[in-house]
Amino acid sequence: MVQQEVLDRTFAALADATRRQILIRLGQGPASIGELAEPFGMSLTGMKKHVHVLENAGLVTTEKVGRSRRCRLGTERLEDAMSWIRFYQRLWERRLDGLDAYFTLNKEDDR
Amino acid sequence: MVQQEVLDRTFAALADATRRQILIRLGQGPASIGELAEPFGMSLTGMKKHVHVLENAGLVTTEKVGRSRRCRLGTERLEDAMSWIRFYQRLWERRLDGLDAYFTLNKEDDR
DNA sequence: TTTATAGTGAACCACATGGTTCAGCAAGAG
DNA sequence: CTCTTGCTGAACCATGTGGTTCACTATAAA
Numbered sequence: 185m186v187q188q189e190v191l192d193r194t195f196a197a198l199a200d201a202t203r204r205q206i207l208i209r210l211g212q213g214p215a216s217i218g219e220l221a222e223p224f225g226m227s228l229t230g231m232k233k234h235v236h237v238l239e240n241a242g243l244v245t246t247e248k249v250g251r252s253r254r255c256r257l258g259t260e261r262l263e264d265a266m267s268w269i270r271f272y273q274r275l276w277e278r279r280l281d282g283l284d285a286y287f288t289l290n291k292e293d294d295r
Numbered sequence: 296m297v298q299q300e301v302l303d304r305t306f307a308a309l310a311d312a313t314r315r316q317i318l319i320r321l322g323q324g325p326a327s328i329g330e331l332a333e334p335f336g337m338s339l340t341g342m343k344k345h346v347h348v349l350e351n352a353g354l355v356t357t358e359k360v361g362r363s364r365r366c367r368l369g370t371e372r373l374e375d376a377m378s379w380i381r382f383y384q385r386l387w388e389r390r391l392d393g394l395d396a397y398f399t400l401n402k403e404d405d406r
Numbered sequence: 407t408t409t410a411t412a413g414t415g416a417a418c419c420a421c422a423t424g425g426t427t428c429a430g431c432a433a434g435a436g
Numbered sequence: 437c438t439c440t441t442g443c444t445g446a447a448c449c450a451t452g453t454g455g456t457t458c459a460c461t462a463t464a465a466a
Contacts, residue, residue, distance in 0.1 A: 188312040195310035200454085201299040218412060228413060230455055237453090251412050251463040311424085329442060339443060341425055348423090362433045362442050 190242070197241035202226075203234050207243060207257065214256045301353070308352035313337075314345050318354060318368065325367045 197203055206220055221231035235255055238244035243258045308314055317331055332342035346366055349355035354369045 188315075191315070192310055192312060195306050199303055199306035199310055201303060202454090204299075204302070216412075217414095227456065229415085229457085232413070233454070248413090251461095253413065307423095313424090327442075328444095338426065340427085340445085343444070344424070359443090362431095364443065 193241040194243065197237050197243055200234070200237075203238055206234060206238065210244065210255060210257045214254050216252045216254060218252075220255065304348075304352040305354065308348050308354055311345070311348075314349055317345060317349065321355065321366060321368045325365050327363045327365060329363075331366065 202224060205224075209215060209220065209223075217228055217231050217235065220235065221228055224231070235244060235246060235253075238258075239246055241258075244255055245258050246253050246255045248254075313335060316335075320326060320331065320334075328339055328342050328346065331346065332339050335342070346355060346357060346364075349369075350357055352369075355366055356369050357364050357366045359365075
């Protein structure tokens with residue numbers, strides 16, 4: 185499924201504290217690579233890689249403006265991750281709700 | 296922050312389609328390593344590694360029963376990921392809500 | 407036109423990941 | 437006790453990740 189790859193990239197992009205902070209920073213408005221790199225004391229090249237990962241996941245969009253690159257928050261990708269978690273949560277809660285029934289009825293099938 | 300490491304591990308664990316399917320499978324009840332491995336045609340060793348990643352993230356708990364290992368869904372870790380996404384979403388939506396003000400008031404500060 | 411600045415790409419590094427095979431070990435069955 | 441089964445650990449492999457430095461391009465400024 186292509187949808188699986190989208191989830192892969194989205195969750196992987198979120199699995200890094202630096203990138204999560206970048207997202208929060210961009211929540212306050214667009215920024216250049218240099219402006220993003222500065223608070224982390226990171227090289228421009230390093231920051232560009234992070235931005236590239238976020239861009240690949242659709243969480244950020246960028247655009248070259250003059251000799252600078254303007255990075256902005258992407259739009260809908262996070263909703264994919266969110267809805268998967270919600271789906272899984274529903275599944276999990278349903279299991280908890282049925283725990284007593286599970287133990288009384290399915291004891292022999294508990295594998 | 297330790298909390299950041301928890302988020303790192305949780306999102307990283309979710310960033311793999313196989314592991315997401317394992318979680319869904321475990322939503323239907325506990326399973327052994329072999330039972331988890333079978334539908335993927337994967338070696339036991341490979342599956343154990345996946346389970347280990349999920350366990351490290353707190354998404355799954357396991358327990359040795361006889362010569363088999365019983366894997367169950369973990370409890371609260373997913374809520375961490377969920378609440379981070381919600382936090383970020385609020386931030387993002389607030390930015391969208393303020394877009395007009397942003398364009399009219401902060402045009403000169405658009406960097 | 408010269409020079410400073412912002413980003414880019416290639417090469418490199420150490421380490422993690424996702425998988426395998428093979429050799430064991432421990433528990434249950436006969 | 438012996439045999440089978442389920443899991444485990446070590447070793448290995450190819451690829452990805454998070455970071456660097458260095459050389460380069462392209463734009464903006466003087």
